[in-house]
Amino acid sequence: MKKFFMFLAVAGLMTFTANIASAQDDDAAPAAAQQQDVVADDDADQPIDLFAGTGEEIPLHQALKTKFIEGGAGFMSLIIICLILGMALAIERILYLAFSKTNTTKLLDAVEKALSEGGIEAAKDVCRNTRGPVASIFYQGLLRADQGVDVVEKTIVSYGGVQMSLMENGLSWIGLFISIAPSLGFLGTVIGMIQAFDAIQAAGDISPNVVAGGMKVALITTVGGLIVAMILQIFYNYIIAKIDALSIDMEDSSIRFVDTMVKFNNK
Numbered sequence: 001m002k003k004f005f006m007f008l009a010v011a012g013l014m015t016f017t018a019n020i021a022s023a024q025d026d027d028a029a030p031a032a033a034q035q036q037d038v039v040a041d042d043d044a045d046q047p048i049d050l051f052a053g054t055g056e057e058i059p060l061h062q063a064l065k066t067k068f069i070e071g072g073a074g075f076m077s078l079i080i081i082c083l084i085l086g087m088a089l090a091i092e093r094i095l096y097l098a099f100s101k102t103n104t105t106k107l108l109d110a111v112e113k114a115l116s117e118g119g120i121e122a123a124k125d126v127c128r129n130t131r132g133p134v135a136s137i138f139y140q141g142l143l144r145a146d147q148g149v150d151v152v153e154k155t156i157v158s159y160g161g162v163q164m165s166l167m168e169n170g171l172s173w174i175g176l177f178i179s180i181a182p183s184l185g186f187l188g189t190v191i192g193m194i195q196a197f198d199a200i201q202a203a204g205d206i207s208p209n210v211v212a213g214g215m216k217v218a219l220i221t222t223v224g225g226l227i228v229a230m231i232l233q234i235f236y237n238y239i240i241a242k243i244d245a246l247s248i249d250m251e252d253s254s255i256r257f258v259d260t261m262v263k264f265n266n267k
Helices: 002-042 060-071 073-100 104-128 133-143 149-167 171-203 208-266
Strands: none
Touching: 073 149, 073 171, 073 208, 104 133, 104 208, 133 149, 133 208, 149 208, 171 208
């Protein structure tokens, strides 16, 4: 359910951004056309300047839309879908890992204090009221506290593996989109080159204009796929680094928790 709402939030945000960009383009188009008409009327008797307007800065969203259209709606749409789905999964993982972060030192002190004052049940209440995988691991260990420290330690190790799997959930899909995006780009390039050679064959002449136009369209899909793969790769590596940091914290806190349970049993 959380993933579903995350997908809806990301899709809504991207749709809202696209609508704003489209509205800006629609508002700017009549003004630009009117300005061109005025310039044409004023400069009708003047010599034509081939370099007029070359210093204008094209908005980023307009340039991206132009390249998207030039690359072909079919393959570019698939590449954009890979970006949207990959980003949705990456944002969901980042939020999940952010909420999984726990002050383990403070939690261990609270568990130790609860054990000394109220026993196992008080320590369970502390773990139930604390979010994150570390508190869940402690709670599973406390459930089997009456079976001895060895059973508690085995339970912590087993449930730690479960929590690691939960943290890594969805990473395989992000990796899939990282691989698919450039592959779609290369496939679009190959198909674009085939179309360029078909145009050459139909024209019966190897004209630079025919070749350059087809190759440009073909290479745009490759650039789009590589850009999407690089963006998702950055998020993927960031998520892996966060998981590694959390796993080290889990292992260290688990060892200290076992020591705490040993002290409690000795008392």
